[in-house]
Amino acid sequence: MERYAAVITVSDRGAAGERVDESGPVAVRALRAGGFLCGEARIVPDGVDSVAGALRAAIAEGARLLVTTGGTGVSPRDQTPEGTALVLTRDIPGIAEELRRVGTAGKPAGMLSRGRAGVVDDAGALVVNLPGSPAAVAEGMPVVLSVAVHVLDQLAGGDHR
Numbered sequence: 457m458e459r460y461a462a463v464i465t466v467s468d469r470g471a472a473g474e475r476v477d478e479s480g481p482v483a484v485r486a487l488r489a490g491g492f493l494c495g496e497a498r499i500v501p502d503g504v505d506s507v508a509g510a511l512r513a514a515i516a517e518g519a520r521l522l523v524t525t526g527g528t529g530v531s532p533r534d535q536t537p538e539g540t541a542l543v544l545t546r547d548i549p550g551i552a553e554e555l556r557r558v559g560t561a562g563k564p565a566g567m568l569s570r571g572r573a574g575v576v577d578d579a580g581a582l583v584v585n586l587p588g589s590p591a592a593v594a595e596g597m598p599v600v601l602s603v604a605v606h607v608l609d610q611l612a613g614g615d616h617r
Contacts, residue, residue: 461492462519466527471501479525479593486597507539515579526588528571537572544574580611
């Protein structure tokens, strides 16, 4: 079965063409290596509505694993978790907790990530927020990939393994 994924980079400067997206391509490569079909990362500006809209659009296009990069910190424009909350139907806090644990082991500022993870039940989709640095994405993608197929199988009605 083909599994479709999408990566959404959340960055005001990236969306304005003022900064090259370095984290999105890291996530795309990891997803492809993990067996997912994934186009190039999309870049949207920071903000609740832009994040929610991009997630909804990717789900409508068939993505079932959605990874965001950026906008999870504490600056005023970091609103990725709030935009994600508008789309999720259920949180999976263990994924977000593990991502913070892994991130903090590499850099104490990892504990500042407010990223969320959860599912969109009616779409059978898993959404995970990662921080915006390429290193944090590289550290976080193995965590995401370690459970993604199982979560998607469960959402599709699969049995526990």
